[in-house]
Each structure stands twice: as C-alpha cells, then as structure tokens.
Amino acid sequence: YSIITHFSCAVALLFCLASTGTAGPIDQDRQRLQDLQSLSQRTSDPTARVPITYEIVEIYKKYRGQEQSDSTEETELNADVNNFESKIVLVEGVPMQGGAFTDFFKGNLIPKNVKADATNLAKSSSQALIDGIAKYLLNKLWS
Numbered sequence: 001y002s003i004i005t006h007f008s009c010a011v012a013l014l015f016c017l018a019s020t021g022t023a024g025p026i027d028q029d030r031q032r033l034q035d036l037q038s039l040s041q042r043t044s045d046p047t048a049r050v051p052i053t054y055e056i057v058e059i060y061k062k063y064r065g066q067e068q069s070d071s072t073e074e075t076e077l078n079a080d081v082n083n084f085e086s087k088i089v090l091v092e093g094v095p096m097q098g099g100a101f102t103d104f105f106k107g108n109l110i111p112k113n114v115k116a117d118a119t120n121l122a123k124s125s126s127q128a129l130i131d132g133i134a135k136y137l138l139n140k141l142w143s
Contacts, residue, residue, distance in 0.1 A: 029059050030142055037134045040127060049126045057081050060133045063141055070140055077136060080129050 033056060040052045060081065064074050 026142060029062065030138065033059050033134055033137060037130055040130045046126060049130075053084065053126045053130055056130050056133050057084070060137060063137060066141065068141060070136075073136055073140065077132055080132060084126070084129055 036052050036056050040049055040056075043049060043052075060077065064078070
C-alpha cells in the first residue's frame with residue numbers, strides 16, 4: 001500500500017513539474033500586452049507607436065466578442081480600432097503612408113506649432129487606444 005502511495009505521489013509531482021513550465025496562450029498574450037503597453041509609454045515617437053498599437057489591436061481582436069465580454073465597452077473599442085485602422089494602414093509592418101506622421105512633418109511648409117499639435121494628438125490618440133484595450137482585456141476579460 002505504501003509503495004502505491006509513494007509511486008502516485010511521485011507521478012503527481014512529475015506531472016506538476018512538467019506542466020508548470022509552459023504558459024497558456026492567454027498568459028502569453030497578457031504578458032505581451034503588458035510589455036507592449038510599457039514600451040508605448042516609454043516612446044515619444046508617434047511613428048514608433050503605430051506598430052505597437054497594431055499588435056495590441058490584433059491581441060484585442062483575438063479576444064473580443066467572447067461570452068464574458070462587455071458589449072457596450074467593446075462597441076466603443078471597436079469604433080476606436082476602426083478609426084485607427086482607417087487612418088493608418090500597415091504593409092509588411094510599415095505604415096503605407098510612408099512612415100505615418102514622418103513624411104507629413106518633413107516639409108517646412110507646416111508651422112511648428114501645427115506640427116507639435118499634430119504630434120501630440122497622434123501620441124495621445126494612439127496611447128488612449130493602447131490603454132483602453134489594455135484596461136479592457138486586463139481588468140474585464142482576463143481578471
């Protein structure tokens with residue numbers, strides 16, 4: 001009887017040790033989302049935020065519409081995502097518009113204060129979308 005008990009405990013221990021080394025897709029996506037959100041907060045370049053925002057949007061699309069989803073909040077996030085995607089289109093990871101905001105700011109025809117306002121708007125709108133998706137996924141769906 002004690003040999004069977006010891007053997008069962010050893011098998012259970014081996015099973016636990018083998019299964020704790022791998023994270024599930026939700027855990028991996030949660031960690032990636034947190035990493036991307038942190039990265040977006042550290043960058044001040046709106047063009048650098050575009051690929052970050054797109055990756056976060058893809059994570060969101062993977063989980064939206066689930067049974068425990070908040071349809072009102074998802075409707076708002078979907079509108080924000082559609083608005084973002086309609087303005088910035090990526091082709092092979094690069095904004096199709098030639099660097100998103102970079103080309104717009106190259107010319108000297110645009111006054112500096114207008115450039116600064118546009119840059120600030122780009123930063124705040126992409127960051128608002130990133131933070132909104134992160135808050136929704138981390139606090140509502142994955143809590």
